[in-house]
Amino acid sequence: MGPITIFDKSALQALSMDEAVWFDAFFYANVVPVFYVETLADLEKQVAEGRTPEAVVGMLADKTPYKAVSNVHHRQLVLSELAGHKFEKAMTLHQPVIAAGDTKQATDGSVGLHVDESPEAAALMRWRSHEFLEIERVAAKGWRAELAQHDPAHLVGVLRNILPSDAKFSDLEQLKSFIDSFCSSSELAVLALALDVLAVPKDYRQVALHRWRSEGQPPLNRLAPYSTHVFKVDLLFYLGIDRGFISGERASNKVDMAYLYYLPFAMVFVSGDRLHHRTSSYEQTRRTCARTSSRQRWASSTSTTTACRRRSSSSASSRLPRTRRPTWTTR
Secondary structure, three states: OOOOEEEEEHHHHHOOOHHHHHHHOEEEEOOOHHHHHHHHHHHHHOOOOOOOHHHHHHHHHHHOOOOOOOOOOHHHHHHHHOOOOOOOHHHHHOOOOHHHOOEEEOOOOOOEOOOOOOOOHHHHHHOOOOOHHHHHHHHHHHHHHHHOOOOOHHHHHHHHHOOOOOOOOOHHHHHHHHHHHOOOOHHHHHHHHHHOOOOHHHHHHHHHHHHHHOOOOOHHHHHHHHHHHHHHHHHHHHHHHHEEEOOOOOOOOHHHHHHHHHHHHHHEEEEEOOOHHHHHHHOOOOOOOOOOOOEEEEEEEOOOOEEEEEEEOOOOHHHOOOOOOOOEEEO
């Protein structure tokens, strides 16, 4: 099994069908729910003459690694963690989180694991079968609504109040350093703000507050590490808009940022998106990501220094068609 990898639409667009086969052979793909939200939006777009939207999306489905697994939706993970479930092992090992099963005993006494089909697994099966409208009807429409429920202008106005009045940030890296410090606080106000931004329902909110008090009022990043990660991504997005580092006019930026919710569950993130290049590196332990140029790939890791390897013009990477070369961010 190769490195566990998350990819976006731009990554598959950059691959030929032959290269997609190699991608499936040497990488272990983790398909995240936002991938369908981003890709199925193409069904409503105008495409080049002679091609249908279904054909464009179908080509991406054919390039999707066959051995891929589907990660549980980030919101379900947040609510589960706030209720007491632990995801530190999956985050440490950068492994996908898939739907859990129940232990069942058959009449002959044998014991097995019964796993109901999760919405994410069902979407992947339909994706492979080109049942795009069914995915949209059953799953992607709801996931898109989850991402769109926050009012950016409102949250920008609320969250700018956490910034010191004399704070000056020259780039996203400095803003991310402030966010890391802010989320290491054990103050109740920080936990309450996270629960508000994450739109946690009242019953889960009460459970989280009870856990915080019973566990000795730990810092937010110790109480709920994954929920803190998602909160940090949102803070980087909304405060980045406030400081002019991220455009608040481009509606797709919120969808693009949602890929970052799943970075703890992968070793590699592949994307040709400029916003991903600018933000994904700040969601790792160290700044380790750089955008690929025409004939150059930047490899990076949280455990090694950033390295650059030039690839010859005869390499498969240098022949990627049409789209900008994807960035390979390794953890």
